[in-house]
Amino acid sequence: MRLVNESGLWTTGVDPAPIPAVAVLEVSGAVLSWPVDDPAWPPVVSFTDADRADWMWRVFGEAGHVAVVEALRDADPADVIELPPVAVLPGSTDCLRRLALGHWLRRWWPASARDGISALDQAVLDAEVAVLTAAAQDYFTDDTLDADVSGLLARHGGALLSHRDARVGALAARCQDLADELGLEWDTRDVGTARREDYALAAGGGDDSGPADTVADGEVTIPWAAVPPGIFDAAEGNLGWAVLCAGSIVSVRVRTALCGPDSAVGLPVSLRCGMFHATGVLDAEGRGIIPVFEAGGQPADEAKAWDTDWSATKVSVGADRADESREVRDRMRAFARTRLGSPADDAFLAEVLAAESDY
Structure with missing residues (x-):
């Protein structure tokens, strides 16, 4: 392992891919990132507070955990720290990568009526991510951006419990148990979800101010x-x-x-x-x-x-993001089409349902 200081954070490498081609997960004391379309890559780990990363022994082994913490204590930001014996243990971050992928699906899935890429059911996807997050609580001893199970569940009770698919029913039951464990007053009213797949650039008027x-x-x-x-x-x-x-x-x-x-x-x-x-x-x-x-x-x-x-x-x-390229967006569209066309082993139920809706 090599550790370098980038913008004030010690990291095991450069960003593995540009936005939006990177899957990111904030755990206690660090941010983990992977290229979303290459599962073979180990995560790049950027430490926000190595002393708070109590999970490190699960990923680097106990000796690796100690070595990283000791190396970063009072380290000079100008140094490059070499830790040859330390590496990510095989399979140790598989569950975290899948959770990061779930968050990527929530943020970046390129739903498009024009491109024929079906939208993912937001309630189902959020519920799946909530269940995965609850199962990974050992990595979330601090309140991080990605640790909020209650926030993921709060508004989806009605949509999940009213779903007719038995697979969603089983997921809803697990989420109901989670809500009870968290003391969450789960809103089970089915308020419905508006869809706008039929809108296009030529969509009807309403903004015309007269002949021009x-x-x-x-x-x-x-x-x-x-x-x-x-x-x-x-x-x-x-x-x-x-x-x-x-x-x-x-x-x-x-x-x-x-x-x-x-x-x-x-x-x-x-x-x-x-x-x-x-x-x-x-x-x-x-x-x-x-x-x-x-x-x-x-x-x-x-x-x-x-x-x-x-x-x-x-x-x-919105915001000024001139650095985002069409090439990367096309790459993510291809990734989405591949996952819909042939659901992967790590496919989310929301993806499976979207793929089934295409037939």
Whole structure:
């Protein structure tokens, strides 16, 4: 094992893959990461507090645990620490990798009506991750981001208990037991889950403000890392924009493709092209019409808008994540299709149900 200090954290290696191709799990005292589509890789371990990582002996052996803690105590961040006898024990992190994969499915699964990638049942997936987390409590002696079993279970009681599939029924019974153990008041009302698979860029109106001439239009892809999960269709070109002139008023119309149970309402959207800019928020259907302004803050001039080359227009939703590549997104789509087409040994029930729904 080699330990290097990266950005203040001691780690066993560089990031194994770029976002969103990396599965991550925060346990007590460390963050573990794997390339999501290569199960042969051992985890990269980044220590947040090695003294709190009481589970290390399970992964490195007792001697390895002691060696790592001693080596990191008062270590100089400029040093490279070599621990040749220490390595990840075969099979020791299999359960953790599967749990990390479950969290990846929750955050990054590229559901898309356009691409034909079925959405995963959120209630079933969260329940499975909750059960796995409860079984791995030895790794969660501290409250970490990924240790919240109650948070995973709280809102899914009704959806799970009303499911007709016997496999989900067995999962729901296990989750009911977990809720009882945790003292969780499990909400068993079946409130239903809205689905938006039928929405597309050409989805109906509701954002039209009257007759307008189109000055320019185009489409872009919303980076997956820029927005919360469960809202947008994960296909390329999932945001269409058009600069409009209605009389002397210049605005930009934005329409996004939705494919998830959650709402786009309030997500920031912006346009920039040369001297022109527009900033606003999406509505619940992922649309919006936003006034365009010039650099000085005055409303955009109609004649200038018509005289502008809009080919360099940048439109974004959510956070600025320009470092995410289409190549990585395509790689994750291929990964998802493979898992649906031939469920792996570590497949989640939510994946199996999605695969079955395709037939």
